[in-house]
Amino acid sequence: MIDIKLIEECRKGNLNNFRKLVELSSPLAFSVAFRMLGDEDQAKDIVQETMITIWQKLRKIRSVEVYRTWIYRIVMNKCYDHLRRRKRNPEFVADEKTWKLISDSICENPSKELENSEIARIINLLSERLSPKQKAVFVLSDIEQMSHDEISAITGMSKPLIKSNLHHARKSISEMVEKFL
Amino acid sequence: MKMKPIRLIIMMILMMVISCDEPETVVSNYVHSDGSVTRKIEMRSAKNNFKTFQVPFDNTWTVKDSIEISAKGDTVWIKRAEKLFKNVEEINLVYKLDTGANKIASRHAGFSKRFKWFNTEFRFSETIDKQLSFGYPVRQFLNDEELKYFYSPESVKSEKEHGSDSLKFRALGDSINHKTDRWAYKNIISEWIGEFTKLTELKDGKGISVGSLKTHEDDMVKVVKKYDKTFDSLWAKGEILKEFIGETDALKYKTEADSALSYAEKHFLIDFKKYSLRIVMPGKLTGTNGFIDSSKVLLWPVDSDYFMTEPYEMWAESKMPNTWAWIVSGFFLLFVITGVIIRIIKKG
Amino acid sequence: MTMIMESEKYNKILNVLRVSKPVLDSTEDIEKEVIKRISKVKKPIFNLSEVIDSLFGWVYIGWVRRTLISASVLLVMIFIYQQGVMLKQINFLSRQIIDNREEMRFSTEQQVEKLLMEYKKPRRGFSSRSITISEKQIKELLDSVNDVKTKYKDLMDIIQNNPELKKLYDDKLIENSRTKIKL
Numbered sequence: 001m002i003d004i005k006l007i008e009e010c011r012k013g014n015l016n017n018f019r020k021l022v023e024l025s026s027p028l029a030f031s032v033a034f035r036m037l038g039d040e041d042q043a044k045d046i047v048q049e050t051m052i053t054i055w056q057k058l059r060k061i062r063s064v065e066v067y068r069t070w071i072y073r074i075v076m077n078k079c080y081d082h083l084r085r086r087k088r089n090p091e092f093v094a095d096e097k098t099w100k101l102i103s104d105s106i107c108e109n110p111s112k113e114l115e116n117s118e119i120a121r122i123i124n125l126l127s128e129r130l131s132p133k134q135k136a137v138f139v140l141s142d143i144e145q146m147s148h149d150e151i152s153a154i155t156g157m158s159k160p161l162i163k164s165n166l167h168h169a170r171k172s173i174s175e176m177v178e179k180f181l
Numbered sequence: 182m183k184m185k186p187i188r189l190i191i192m193m194i195l196m197m198v199i200s201c202d203e204p205e206t207v208v209s210n211y212v213h214s215d216g217s218v219t220r221k222i223e224m225r226s227a228k229n230n231f232k233t234f235q236v237p238f239d240n241t242w243t244v245k246d247s248i249e250i251s252a253k254g255d256t257v258w259i260k261r262a263e264k265l266f267k268n269v270e271e272i273n274l275v276y277k278l279d280t281g282a283n284k285i286a287s288r289h290a291g292f293s294k295r296f297k298w299f300n301t302e303f304r305f306s307e308t309i310d311k312q313l314s315f316g317y318p319v320r321q322f323l324n325d326e327e328l329k330y331f332y333s334p335e336s337v338k339s340e341k342e343h344g345s346d347s348l349k350f351r352a353l354g355d356s357i358n359h360k361t362d363r364w365a366y367k368n369i370i371s372e373w374i375g376e377f378t379k380l381t382e383l384k385d386g387k388g389i390s391v392g393s394l395k396t397h398e399d400d401m402v403k404v405v406k407k408y409d410k411t412f413d414s415l416w417a418k419g420e421i422l423k424e425f426i427g428e429t430d431a432l433k434y435k436t437e438a439d440s441a442l443s444y445a446e447k448h449f450l451i452d453f454k455k456y457s458l459r460i461v462m463p464g465k466l467t468g469t470n471g472f473i474d475s476s477k478v479l480l481w482p483v484d485s486d487y488f489m490t491e492p493y494e495m496w497a498e499s500k501m502p503n504t505w506a507w508i509v510s511g512f513f514l515l516f517v518i519t520g521v522i523i524r525i526i527k528k529g
Numbered sequence: 530m531t532m533i534m535e536s537e538k539y540n541k542i543l544n545v546l547r548v549s550k551p552v553l554d555s556t557e558d559i560e561k562e563v564i565k566r567i568s569k570v571k572k573p574i575f576n577l578s579e580v581i582d583s584l585f586g587w588v589y590i591g592w593v594r595r596t597l598i599s600a601s602v603l604l605v606m607i608f609i610y611q612q613g614v615m616l617k618q619i620n621f622l623s624r625q626i627i628d629n630r631e632e633m634r635f636s637t638e639q640q641v642e643k644l645l646m647e648y649k650k651p652r653r654g655f656s657s658r659s660i661t662i663s664e665k666q667i668k669e670l671l672d673s674v675n676d677v678k679t680k681y682k683d684l685m686d687i688i689q690n691n692p693e694l695k696k697l698y699d700d701k702l703i704e705n706s707r708t709k710i711k712l
Binding site for chain 2: 581585587588589594597598600601604605607608611612615618619622625680683684687688694697
């Protein structure tokens with residue numbers, strides 16, 4: 001469990017405790033990064049870089065809440081950079097197989113957990129037309145189920161902007177769903 | 182031994198200004214913060230004939246002679262001597278080896294330096310040891326105003342006695358003369374009593390007690406004053422002594438009485454040539470028992486009356502800031518205040 | 530109806546995605562890599578915050594902080610006390626000087642000198658004021674001037690008649706003129 005004592009120990013330069021902090025924080029960071037990028041290796045890189053940044057900025061962390069917000073913020077910023085680069089070099093192309101996967105998932109066994117690769121295919125397909133900010137808001141709000149306040153603290157966007165981006169994201173995804181499913 | 186009439190002795194002492202051939206001398210001590218002292222002696226005389234020196238100096242000093250012509254056309258011959266002494270011990274050595282006019286007086290200088298963090302306090306003094314062992318302090322005879330006037334330099338007294346309040350100060354001077362007259366009588370008799378009782382005790386172990394003679398001291402003063410003109414002959418016959426201690430004791434202790442009188446005269450009548458002393462201290466002056474004129478010069482007249490019955494100490498104190506201590510303290514305070522501010526900021 | 534069905538599809542997809550959390554197979558690799566990279570990072574030669582922390586770390590230790598603050602307050606109090614005592618002593622001495630000076634009254638001769646000094650000041654500063662001088666003082670002034678003239682004449686006679694004095698006088702004149710040139 002991440003608590004303020006662990007963070008204080010890490011602040012003193014205790015690498016063993018920081019290792020523990022990495023162990024506890026990585027799954028959380030990976031989840032968001034993977035949903036944003038849709039690539040396991042890239043997500044792992046993001047997690048590494050995030051933890052290094054956390055190590056450098058440990059002095060500024062005074063509470064667990066601040067720490068959580070920090071992690072998300074750093075992950076999101078690094079994901080933005082990746083997504084912007086990716087946009088300049090488009091790689092993904094939608095296919096029938098992924099739509100079939102989606103259809104099967106929602107019809108056959110909605111509670112069945114998908115594998116990472118399947119999750120990646122679905123998210124990449126759905127968010128193909130979204131801007132990085134729209135994707136961020138979609139992932140944080142609709143998938144991670146965060147409040148607008150939390151999203152605002154992480155992304156720095158105002159609530160009206162969050163609502164606007166979310167609306168566009170949902171509309172875009174809904175149109176695709178309507179078209180292909 | 183021929184006895185000098187006490188009255189004549191006392192008159193000589195009471196006359197503050199005696200025409201002598203000694204030069205008008207001012208000794209200036211410029212005290213430095215390391216304890217060294219630059220001594221400057223300036224002697225002025227109407228004649229180019231410097232034989233008697235109130236303050237000792239020798240050929241190791243830098244000596245210059247010059248001349249001044251006053252407004253009235255009088256020639257004044259001036260001799261100036263200067264020397265840097267590393268410490269007061271060197272000055273004291275010079276005094277110890279003094280063979281000059283005032284060698285009879287035991288003089289010594291003192292210097293102290295106290296570190297008080299922000300400031301260093303300096304104290305310099307010149308002291309002349311007292312002559313009489315059994316004398317009375319002059320303050321028992323003069324009030325505060327008279328005492329202040331008694332110790333004033335001649336120039337100040339002269340100014341006041343010729344100024345707008347001349348009547349007041351002349352009357353003050355007369356009062357002081359009258360009182361110091363009595364003081365002188367009391368001193369010589371007290372000294373005689375002290376020495377006489379000591380000698381009588383040495384003679385036969387018992388002697389005459391000081392207390393018994395002291396109770397009649399005032400009567401003795403009256404006797405001396407009464408037989409003022411014929412004192413010598415009456416003393417030689419033993420008549421005065423009979424009046425003091427009775428016939429039996431007078432016969433028994435005649436020798437001791439004569440010795441005591443010689444002793445008292447020797448210490449009472451000293452051939453001391455007066456001069457003036459100045460002290461200039463390092464830093465800011467904070468205390469002195471000297472006379473401060475408008476240019477903040479410290480001045481003391483030095484005369485035999487002042488050290489007849491008490492040591493005459495001429496002292497001055499000053500303070501100098503310790504710059505490095507101020508800097509260190511400033512940095513320390515800055516360091517602490519900065520730390521406190523940083524804590525407040527981080528806490529906020 | 531179509532919209533509701535579309536919304537239902539959307540929500541179902543979301544449910545699937547929410548249930549299916551991305552799984553990080555092993556944190557060890559990440560830990561190793563992070564620790565490796567942290568250890569490799571060279572500390573900057575000069576880290577201001579570290580310097581500040583090392584210099585001022587004592588503020589977080591209660592007794593040290595309190596001791597140093599007390600010492601500072603004591604130092605300030607000692608300073609104020611010492612300076613106060615010194616000022617008091619100096620003021621006391623200053624009052625002594627004034628006392629002595631007030632007792633000295635100017636003689637008539639000095640009053641005339643004072644008036645002369647006033648008169649010597651530049652016209653523009655003087656013309657707006659007026660001075661009062663009595664006939665007696667004017668007479669004294671004139672007597673004084675005549676006296677100076679006579680004394681000067683006598684002085685020159687004395688110097689001329691005394692070879693030793695004359696030599697000294699001439700030497701002094703030369704010395705003064707030399708000084709003037711230097712200036």
